[in-house]
Amino acid sequence: MRQISCEHCPLRRKSLFRAFEDDELAFMEGFKAGELTVDRGSHLMIEGAPSPQIFTVLEGMGLRYKTLENGRRQVINFLLPGDLVGLQAGLLGEMKHSVQATSEMRLCVFNRSDLWALYRKQPSLAYDVTWIAAAEEHFLGETVATLGQRDATQRVAWALLKIYSRLSDLGIGQGPRVPMPYRQQDLADALGLSLVHTNKTLAKLRSRKLAEWNDGELHISDVEKLADLAMTDTEEPARRPLL
Amino acid sequence: MRQISCEHCPLRRKSLFRAFEDDELAFMEGFKAGELTVDRGSHLMIEGAPSPQIFTVLEGMGLRYKTLENGRRQVINFLLPGDLVGLQAGLLGEMKHSVQATSEMRLCVFNRSDLWALYRKQPSLAYDVTWIAAAEEHFLGETVATLGQRDATQRVAWALLKIYSRLSDLGIGQGPRVPMPYRQQDLADALGLSLVHTNKTLAKLRSRKLAEWNDGELHISDVEKLADLAMTDTEEPARRPLL
DNA sequence: CGTCGTGTTGAGCCGTATCAAATTCCGTGG
DNA sequence: CCACGGAATTTGATACGGCTCAACACGACG
Structure with missing residues (x-):
């Protein structure tokens, strides 16, 4: 499968997502470092390892999980197309949980080192990143309420x-x-x-x-x-x- | 108690927090809209209400919680000095949980409407905001693992x-x-x-x-x-x- | 001096875990 | 094409951690 440009990204066309301005689109074309395809079962990130890359899921599904000292596993969230992966590693330095594909997945790849440029040059995209982090935080709050109550x-x-x-x-x-x-x-x-x-x-x-x-x-x-x-x-x- | 400038903020002096650059400090002085003192028991935010303000805790403690349809309550997190409150409302539009003081609290007040200016003018602070959101997300992930396992x-x-x-x-x-x-x-x-x-x-x-x-x-x-x-x-x- | 909020303690029950085993589903190799 | 092995799902029996109900203790406060 050939790599696709952000402009023709099939995900972005969906009305669920806000449309890009021209300059945002141009920036993203440069920000995108490549594409990655992984098989069912393979790991994108491992707990504790620093990851130099962050991803957006284009196709396929997976899950984020954490293993405790007693060997038990907690699945934090299910990973669906459109989800951003690895922001925590990107900001906090290292990944606090593992990420695994449960079906074949195709992902958009970004370099963590370019993230700072995004904040300097594209404040609207920076705002989006924070929005995504806040949305994830909100979702985890709901999850906590579910497990607790x-x-x-x-x-x-x-x-x-x-x-x-x-x-x-x-x-x-x-x-x-x-x-x-x-x-x-x-x-x-x-x-x-x-x-x-x-x-x-x-x-x-x-x-x-x-x-x-x-x-x-x-x-x-x-x-x-x-x-x-x-x-x-x-x-x-x-x-x-x-x- | 008189209002204090960010420069002399007793919290910021602690080595736990990263120091501001001069321009960051200057911006924050303007970003800060005021201070708020609340009694033990009073609510800072109510679930579902749009909040025009976000806060940083200066002193005192509180908690964030969510009530389910069956009347049960889930405490999402405990609120300590240095914590940022209301970012979700600031970004997502409305607050998804309530915030209550469990002791007398003193808070720094910011206007949600100024947040966009922060993103445009101070990318390093914007980065910090995202960092804080990501850290909170990480903490909630740990909480999920705790309740689950x-x-x-x-x-x-x-x-x-x-x-x-x-x-x-x-x-x-x-x-x-x-x-x-x-x-x-x-x-x-x-x-x-x-x-x-x-x-x-x-x-x-x-x-x-x-x-x-x-x-x-x-x-x-x-x-x-x-x-x-x-x-x-x-x-x-x-x-x-x-x- | 009662009332209210909070903490403490005991008794009994229920939801969910654990253990065990059977069954179906699939990929692999003969 | 069939035999085999391993993974995932299903089902039953039993045990136990944590819930509910109920009562009591204590201090703060009007």
């Missing part, structure tokens, strides 16, 4: 819903069906539940005809009912920046 | 340790003693535990002589042993920016 059923419903709507907003998948290239163990590790209990909870949602997930596909017929169960309001997707 | 004892140990070291790094408190103006209910809501179980867990730590918390003061004699229990590494505090 929701029971197993609500957690699973919440997570499936989140993934479903994030993908739908991107125009990925068709109708009530979106791709979901994860294992049940990944979901369990994201929600702080055991694999067994996650499995049983999924079975319950399936029998209640709220959500069905198999063969790497997630099917949600009645979003409202599931959102009700998850105790979450289905907010409109805000137009957001894309790096 | 640690049991009650480890959670409490982790939280006490966090507060203790954050305050110690600021030079607040003396020796093994730091102020901790919270209720047990606040800690319980932060960790996703019931009040009763939190109380019993605190009692256990007390009897094991690992941590003692009463009368608004936290006493930790052996940091290493507590860190061991919490399965967390005691990292050196990195020099950080202060807005």
Whole structure:
């Protein structure tokens, strides 16, 4: 696959993302250092390693996770197209968690060392970067509330819903069906539940005809009912920046 | 109490924070819109309300929390001197959680509408803002891992340790003693535990002589042993920016 | 001197973890 | 094309950590 210019980036065309001004676009063309394609299962970043690069996901899905001293794994977030990866390493010096592809992925590559130029020359893009960091912070706040205050059923419903709507907003998948290239163990590790209990909870949602997930596909017929169960309001997707 | 200039800000003098360049300092003097003092118990921000201002904590402590539809409360983080408050509202449009003072607090006030000028005129400060957002994101990632993978004892140990070291790094408190103006209910809501179980867990730590918390003061004699229990590494505090 | 907020302690129960094993699904090599 | 092995999913049985309910202690305050 040939490398694509930012101008014709298929992601950017989506109305979910704010449009670039001409000078922003020009800058980004130079900022973009290349493209990277990785196989399912490979690691983009490893906990503790300093990463000289940051990425934007173009295609495919993955996850960010952290392993504790006792060997347990916490999945911090699922990685979808449009997501910025490695900003923490870019700013704080080293990566605090690992990033793994769970399907084949294509990514846009930027050099961390160019980030400072972005701040000097393109304040509007700098503002966007901060916006993205703040949005991620907000999302993690919701996650904390989920792990702290929701029971197993609500957690699973919440997570499936989140993934479903994030993908739908991107125009990925068709109708009530979106791709979901994860294992049940990944979901369990994201929600702080055991694999067994996650499995049983999924079975319950399936029998209640709220959500069905198999063969790497997630099917949600009645979003409202599931959102009700998850105790979450289905907010409109805000137009957001894309790096 | 008279208002203080950034140049003589007692917080900024601490070696924990990076020093300002002259032009940064000059800009901040203008950026600072005023000071605010609030009583214990009062709210700085309410969930869902758009806030025209952002703050930096100068003195006192508080907490950020979110209430779910079922009435349960999740404390997202404890607010300490040096913390930036309301960045989310500043960037995303509205506040996603509430902020309450748990002791008397003094805060530095900035106008959200001036933030854009900061990005245009002071890229180094803009970079700092993003750094702060990324650091907060990192912290919330750790919190997610704690709620997801640690049991009650480890959670409490982790939280006490966090507060203790954050305050110690600021030079607040003396020796093994730091102020901790919270209720047990606040800690319980932060960790996703019931009040009763939190109380019993605190009692256990007390009897094991690992941590003692009463009368608004936290006493930790052996940091290493507590860190061991919490399965967390005691990292050196990195020099950080202060807005 | 009652009331209210906070902390403390005990009893019993429930949600979820853990252990164990069967089943399905797939990629690989014969 | 089939046999095999390993990974992922499913299901059942049992154990336990943490929740809920309930009562009491204590100090601050009107």
